Amino acid sequence: MNYYWLYLWVAIFFGVLGTISMKLSHGLKKWKPCVALFLFYAISFFALTLALAGIHLSVVYAVWSGVGTILVAMVGVIGFHEKMTMKKIISLLLIVLGVIGIHLSDVYL
Numbered sequence: 001m002n003y004y005w006l007y008l009w010v011a012i013f014f015g016v017l018g019t020i021s022m023k024l025s026h027g028l029k030k031w032k033p034c035v036a037l038f039l040f041y042a043i044s045f046f047a048l049t050l051a052l053a054g055i056h057l058s059v060v061y062a063v064w065s066g067v068g069t070i071l072v073a074m075v076g077v078i079g080f081h082e083k084m085t086m087k088k089i090i091s092l093l094l095i096v097l098g099v100i101g102i103h104l105s106d107v108y109l
Contacts, residue, residue: 002054003050003054004050004051004053004054004055005051005055007047007048007050007051008047008048008051008055008060008063008064010043010044010047011043011044011045011047011048011051011064012044012063012064012067012068012071013044014040014041014043014044014047015040015041015044015048015064015068016068016071016072016075017036017040017044018036018037018040018041018044019068019072020072020075020079021033021034021036021037021040022037023080024036025037048060048064051064058102059102059103062098062099062102062103063099063103066095066096066098066099067099069092069095070092070095070096073088073092
């Protein structure tokens, strides 16, 4: 694995933390999660920018948003007791298929 992919995984991790902080801020009413939100997203976008130096934009964005969406959905179910319906499961599987498809189309062109 090269450094560009490592940067992408860092971007995903901090993007998920930023989204969790957004939820914990209760509409930007609590200052500590607000500060964390901006800090985590700044780190995420910085790492995302570094990843874009060596990976195609379509792949970076698909992986960042797709994996981030799946991880946030998991945190929602486990940490915030949100319901996981069959529609959500199917939709998340479609996201996974889309991310794989974009990555494979880029690799095998």
